[in-house]
Amino acid sequence: MSVPRSASNTTTAVSSNHTPLVDPTRFPAVADGEVRAAHRLYEHLIGIWAPGVIEAAQDLGAFAALTEGPATAAALAETLGTDLRATRVLLDGLSAYDVVQRTRGADGQAVYTLPAELHGVFAPDGLYSLAGKIGHDRNVAWSAWRNLARNVRDGARTSDGAEQLNQISEEDYTSLVRGINFWAPPIVRPLAERLRTTGWGTGSGRTLLDVGCGTGIYSHLLLKEFPELSATGLDVGRIVPIAEAQAAQLGVADRFRCVTGDFWNDEWTGDTDLALFVNIFHLQTPESARDLLLKSAKALSDDGVIAIADHIVDEEEGEDSTQNRFFRLFAASMLATGGGDAFTVHDYDQWLSDAGLRRVGLLDTPMHRVLLASHA
Amino acid sequence: MSVPRSASNTTTAVSSNHTPLVDPTRFPAVADGEVRAAHRLYEHLIGIWAPGVIEAAQDLGAFAALTEGPATAAALAETLGTDLRATRVLLDGLSAYDVVQRTRGADGQAVYTLPAELHGVFAPDGLYSLAGKIGHDRNVAWSAWRNLARNVRDGARTSDGAEQLNQISEEDYTSLVRGINFWAPPIVRPLAERLRTTGWGTGSGRTLLDVGCGTGIYSHLLLKEFPELSATGLDVGRIVPIAEAQAAQLGVADRFRCVTGDFWNDEWTGDTDLALFVNIFHLQTPESARDLLLKSAKALSDDGVIAIADHIVDEEEGEDSTQNRFFRLFAASMLATGGGDAFTVHDYDQWLSDAGLRRVGLLDTPMHRVLLASHA
Numbered sequence: 001m002s003v004p005r006s007a008s009n010t011t012t013a014v015s016s017n018h019t020p021l022v023d024p025t026r027f028p029a030v031a032d033g034e035v036r037a038a039h040r041l042y043e044h045l046i047g048i049w050a051p052g053v054i055e056a057a058q059d060l061g062a063f064a065a066l067t068e069g070p071a072t073a074a075a076l077a078e079t080l081g082t083d084l085r086a087t088r089v090l091l092d093g094l095s096a097y098d099v100v101q102r103t104r105g106a107d108g109q110a111v112y113t114l115p116a117e118l119h120g121v122f123a124p125d126g127l128y129s130l131a132g133k134i135g136h137d138r139n140v141a142w143s144a145w146r147n148l149a150r151n152v153r154d155g156a157r158t159s160d161g162a163e164q165l166n167q168i169s170e171e172d173y174t175s176l177v178r179g180i181n182f183w184a185p186p187i188v189r190p191l192a193e194r195l196r197t198t199g200w201g202t203g204s205g206r207t208l209l210d211v212g213c214g215t216g217i218y219s220h221l222l223l224k225e226f227p228e229l230s231a232t233g234l235d236v237g238r239i240v241p242i243a244e245a246q247a248a249q250l251g252v253a254d255r256f257r258c259v260t261g262d263f264w265n266d267e268w269t270g271d272t273d274l275a276l277f278v279n280i281f282h283l284q285t286p287e288s289a290r291d292l293l294l295k296s297a298k299a300l301s302d303d304g305v306i307a308i309a310d311h312i313v314d315e316e317e318g319e320d321s322t323q324n325r326f327f328r329l330f331a332a333s334m335l336a337t338g339g340g341d342a343f344t345v346h347d348y349d350q351w352l353s354d355a356g357l358r359r360v361g362l363l364d365t366p367m368h369r370v371l372l373a374s375h376a
Numbered sequence: 377m378s379v380p381r382s383a384s385n386t387t388t389a390v391s392s393n394h395t396p397l398v399d400p401t402r403f404p405a406v407a408d409g410e411v412r413a414a415h416r417l418y419e420h421l422i423g424i425w426a427p428g429v430i431e432a433a434q435d436l437g438a439f440a441a442l443t444e445g446p447a448t449a450a451a452l453a454e455t456l457g458t459d460l461r462a463t464r465v466l467l468d469g470l471s472a473y474d475v476v477q478r479t480r481g482a483d484g485q486a487v488y489t490l491p492a493e494l495h496g497v498f499a500p501d502g503l504y505s506l507a508g509k510i511g512h513d514r515n516v517a518w519s520a521w522r523n524l525a526r527n528v529r530d531g532a533r534t535s536d537g538a539e540q541l542n543q544i545s546e547e548d549y550t551s552l553v554r555g556i557n558f559w560a561p562p563i564v565r566p567l568a569e570r571l572r573t574t575g576w577g578t579g580s581g582r583t584l585l586d587v588g589c590g591t592g593i594y595s596h597l598l599l600k601e602f603p604e605l606s607a608t609g610l611d612v613g614r615i616v617p618i619a620e621a622q623a624a625q626l627g628v629a630d631r632f633r634c635v636t637g638d639f640w641n642d643e644w645t646g647d648t649d650l651a652l653f654v655n656i657f658h659l660q661t662p663e664s665a666r667d668l669l670l671k672s673a674k675a676l677s678d679d680g681v682i683a684i685a686d687h688i689v690d691e692e693e694g695e696d697s698t699q700n701r702f703f704r705l706f707a708a709s710m711l712a713t714g715g716g717d718a719f720t721v722h723d724y725d726q727w728l729s730d731a732g733l734r735r736v737g738l739l740d741t742p743m744h745r746v747l748l749a750s751h752a
Contacts (some may be wrong), residue, residue: 021705023698026742028565034492038558038741040505041497043431047423049705052521054420058602059525083531086711090528094615096421096701115408121417128414130421137421138522146429146518150465151433155459182414189404203574273665295398322702325472329397329425332469335462358409366402366415 019097021046052138053093056132062090063122066100066114073110086094102124110331121182127217130180136172156338174238177214182221184217187278187309187365192225194361194372200273200305205230209272209299209343211263211292212280216243216256218309219276223252229274233258264291275300278309281338282330286347293355297375305374306357311342315361326367345371352376382475395473397422421423427513429469434510438466439498442490443475449486497558503625508555512548520712532714550614553590556655560593561653563685563741568601570737570748576649576681580604585648585675587668588656592619594685595652597626602635606649609634610660640667644675646696654685658706659716662723669731673751681750682733686720690738702743721747728752 010030022043027036057063064081065071073088080087091112095102099118105111115164118128200206205227210219213233225227231241234258240258247256268275275296281289296306311327327342334340352373362370397502398419403412433439441447449464456463467488472477475494483665493573496502527537577584582605586595589609609632616634622631644651651672659664672682687703694700703718710716725735728749737748 019701020698021743023742026560026566026740032561033560034496034502034504035561037491037493038497038506039562041430041475041506042509042558043742044426044475045509046705046709047426048517048521049405050423051708051737052524054417056524056528060528065476082528083533084716086528086531089704089707089711089717090524092704096704099417099420115413117413118409118417121414124750126410128410130417132416133418133421141424142518142522145424148432148466152436152458152462154430157459182411182418185404185408185411186415190402214428258674270727277378287735322396325395326397328465328468328472329422331431331465332429333425334420335465341461341465353410362537364399364402366399367397367418 004123019362049093050097051141052098053090054099054132055138057094057099058122058131059091059138060090062094063114063118067119067123067358070111070113072105073112075110080185126129127246128182128185130179130182132175132177136179136181139172140337141333144332144338147334151338156335160348167337170236170238173236177239181215181217183367184221184278187368187370188218188221188225188252188365188366191307191309191370191372192222193227194235195274195305200303205232206273208232208274209268209275210234210276210278211268212277213258214239214244215246215299217246218278219243219256220247220250220252222274223247223255230255231257231311234261235261236260239357264359268295269297271286271301271304272296272299273301273304275304275306276309277307281308281310281312282342282347283332286343286351290351290354291349293351293357293373297355300375302375304358305372306359308371308373309365309368310371312348312362313342313344314369314370315344315346323364323367323369381634382524396574408592414567425469426473427517429466429473429719430475430516431510433466433470433475434498434507435514438463438470439490439494443495443499443634446487446489448481452488459651466709493579504561504620506555506558508551509555510555512534512552512555514583514703515548517709517712520714521709524712526707527711529715532711546612546614549612552617552620554613557593557741558598563595563744563746564597564601566739566741567683567685567746567748570739571602571681576679582649583608583651583677584608584652586610586645586652588653588655589619590615590654592624592634593622594646594654595619595632596623596626598652599623600626607633610637613705618711629686642697644671646681647674647677648672648675649677649680651680651682652685653683657684657686657688657724658710658718662719665719665723666727666730669727669733669749673731673733676751678751681736681748683748684724684749685741686747687743688724688738688747689718689720690722690745691722699740699745704724 022039038271045303058353060080060082065076069196073091075082077087091100094100101113101115103111120128121130123129124131135189141276141371208219208222208231210233213219213235218235219231219233223231238258240260243258313327322335331342348371352359356376357373359371360374398415400553414697427524436456436458440454450460453460463653467476477489479487481483496504497506499505502508504719555724584598584605584607586609588596588609589611594607595607595609600609600721613636616636619634623629687706689700689703728735732752733749734752736750739746
């Protein structure tokens with residue numbers, strides 16, 4: 001495999017979330033740079049408004065109510081037991097972000113509709129729901145981001161100098177892993193295509209080891225892509241029933257098992273054909289990242305592949321690629337909540353080399369990169 | 377004057393603050409709508425990251441230090457007394473939002489530069505500084521937005537049913553008014569052009585009454601546009617020295633006076649040629665807005681003009697105009713902090729009519745509209 005880069009990264013990406021709140025066509029021709037820059041900064045500062053209105057609506061049950069059908073502000077306020085004018089303001093705010101659609105009913109009153117593709121996104125049990133992510137943000141993110149300066153001062157270290165652990169309790173972790181399933185489909189699809197192109201996955205008895213599998217969504221989607229594959233997920237105990245139930249839901253339970261393991265101290269299954277790490281490496285230190293790859297190398301079959309889906313900064317790609325920007329900010333997010341970093345392709349290449357491995361591919365996805373490696 | 381609308385509003389406005397964090401070119405062709413929608417929502421939810429990194433950097437004095445000159449993460453960490461790795465992560469986060477520029481020095485280390493046009497934006501005493509806005513946000517906005525649901529439930533009312541006052545203390549108000557001067561230049565310029573087009577402002581002895589003038593920036597810039605004009609600003613006592621100092625700084629002190637007044641109970645100067653209200657009406661109730669216009673009508677000279685710069689929703693403009701979206705969200709912001717609303721052109725037209733006035737113009741600016749009115 002080579003390391004092909006797509007030309008499309010050099011085109012200007014238009015955000016899927018493009019809601020400009022400053023009209024730049026309305027600056028006088030003579031407006032000085034400082035005034036324009038201040039407007040740009042102001043628009044960054046009001047970024048807080050988006051989670052503000054969306055999370056409030058979720059808290060109040062507005063999305064659940066709108067999943068039942070479109071409503072006026074008056075009808076929704078009655079359903080939710082909220083103030084009428086305030087409910088109208090909230091709904092109008094959601095419409096400004098295109099989270100609800102605002103139309104005029106026959107009597108001239110505004111009617112608010114939650115688009116069908118968002119019904120599952122706010123439902124607690126939706127396969128690609130963000131409900132768990134929202135819950136986690138409300139418990140952890142607001143306070144962590146408000147107080148980021150503190151962690152920049154002390155490096156997110158505890159009083160005894162140790163690196164602060166990621167502020168994710170086991171309960172939060174359970175909630176959070178169920179809230180980020182939506183990342184999986186646009187990661188699994190190009191990964192499966194690349195594996196198929198190289199001839200991997202043909203033949204029976206292929207095995208996948210999904211380290212820190214969470215809900216198992218990556219395993220489950222890969223099992224659907226490769227009917228001869230069987231997968232083992234490794235994670236903490238309280239995750240096991242979630243992952244197994246989801247395997248059943250997606251019709252792959254007979255080829256998936258989730259085992260509880262201490263993946264630092266236990267031996268891994270030898271003869272692994274695909275070792276998968278999704279959002280695992282960004283939680284490592286450089287030392288533990290190197291250890292993980294040494295361990296992977298030992299468990300990998302001769303023509304096995306290691307796939308690392310993570311926030312991998314590719315400096316050759318230019319600092320201003322969408323992925324690199326997101327990864328830089330994800331690192332800041334980890335600094336806010338304590339622990340983790342976004343490593344560079346260069347970092348990975350060094351760790352791979354130390355483990356007798358080599359990089360054989362790097363795939364861009366909407367919010368991740370997938371690094372592929374095999375024995376050197 | 378007619379009410380001309382520009383065609384440019386119908387083109388797609390590209391935000392001055394356009395930092396996409398999801399690469400939409402990387403979705404598989406078959407990606408379903410729910411998965412795309414979840415990515416879009418996630419990007420909204422992480423809007424909180426922008427104020428998080430920018431405010432942390434301001435708190436730590438990073439922008440003040442970078443105004444002295446470009447620095448590496450190591451140099452900046454030493455200056456600020458912060459953790460090296462965490463400082464690097466913070467600077468990389470700022471670069472992802474184009475708040476600092478990241479380049480490679482001769483030795484390969486990243487060097488971070490604060491663009492010149494942002495120096496004044498973060499300086500406490502800069503004419504168009506956001507420092508006061510940032511301070512206000514840190515005191516009020518995080519908690520208000522985190523708890524927006526509560527105000528939607530009870531309509532931001534106090535326990536005795538009264539409408540909650542805007543949570544701006546006098547000290548916050550002083551800080552905030554100094555942090556939103558940057559809005560003035562692209563509002564004053566088209567206003568002055570329109571006044572000039574109609575023949576207003578030619579001749580001597582023209583008078584401007586700037587109701588709730590804050591720092592007086594709108595008066596000061598108009599005085600520079602119209603050398604024959606003199607202006608009176610009305611505001612609370614602690615604002616007066618700020619407004620008068622700024623008038624001196626901008627060379628218009630001889631034609632500007634700031635007076636303390638209770639603009640509800642005191643009579644206004646008669647024979648006002650321009651009555652100016654900037655960001656005043658959005659803090660009114662419909663009743664007090666109507667009263668303000670009745671009072672303005674009485675004080676206005678025969679050919680006088682009322683100019684209202686505010687978040688004025690123009691439903692004819694289409695819900696998805698940049699201005700309307702911003703105004704809807706500004707209303708939600710006022711709901712979060714208590715008090716205020718974004719009224720529609722239709723609302724204003726009714727209040728104007730009740731006061732014997734009529735609308736004679738509506739101008740778009742980057743984040744406001746300016747409504748012009750005269751005697752009917």
